[in-house]
Amino acid sequence: MEVAEKKVVGIHYKLTDDDGKVLDTSEGGQPLVFIHGIGMLIPGLEKALVGKSKGDSLKVAVKPEEGYGQRDDNLTQMVDKSQFDNAEEIQIGTQFQVDTPQGALIVMVTEITDNQVKIDGNHPLAGVNLNFDVTIEEVRDATAEELEHGHVHGPGGHNHG
Numbered sequence: 001m002e003v004a005e006k007k008v009v010g011i012h013y014k015l016t017d018d019d020g021k022v023l024d025t026s027e028g029g030q031p032l033v034f035i036h037g038i039g040m041l042i043p044g045l046e047k048a049l050v051g052k053s054k055g056d057s058l059k060v061a062v063k064p065e066e067g068y069g070q071r072d073d074n075l076t077q078m079v080d081k082s083q084f085d086n087a088e089e090i091q092i093g094t095q096f097q098v099d100t101p102q103g104a105l106i107v108m109v110t111e112i113t114d115n116q117v118k119i120d121g122n123h124p125l126a127g128v129n130l131n132f133d134v135t136i137e138e139v140r141d142a143t144a145e146e147l148e149h150g151h152v153h154g155p156g157g158h159n160h161g
């Protein structure tokens with residue numbers, strides 16, 4: 001069976017940047033399982049997997065446009081520490097949700113000065129070239145229930161206990 005829209009696909013993957021630094025990997029854990037074609041993966045990776053079968057390995061280079069997008073400097077902002085209830089607990093890398101006119105946005109603290117905190121709403125991988133090493137572990141039809149729920153059931157997926 002080949003990877004196509006609405007198949008459940010399980011992959012092991014390793015993600016590195018252009019310097020070879022490992023950004024993410026499924027090694028040592030469960031394969032990543034997802035329903036293909038409903039936007040659960042970044043477009044560049046999803047596209048490259050179409051037509052592949054269980055046991056196939058491939059390398060996929062994904063540009064930011066088909067990954068997490070380009071960085072947008074408008075999404076960074078300096079905020080006075082006095083705006084935070086818990087200013088003393090904030091560290092670089094702290095993430096939290098803010099409400100914006102466009103909806104909720106996850107931001108990360110990227111800089112701390114004496115009086116201010118810099119928050120960044122860009123995805124941490126925005127503007128980064130992504131290099132995936134992928135092995136396909138599983139391809140099967142999604143059940144009607146999985147399609148209805150929009151997620152995979154069973155190992156590595158959603159468990160409704």
Ligand code: ZN
Binds near residue numbers: 152
């Ligand atoms: Zn479900």
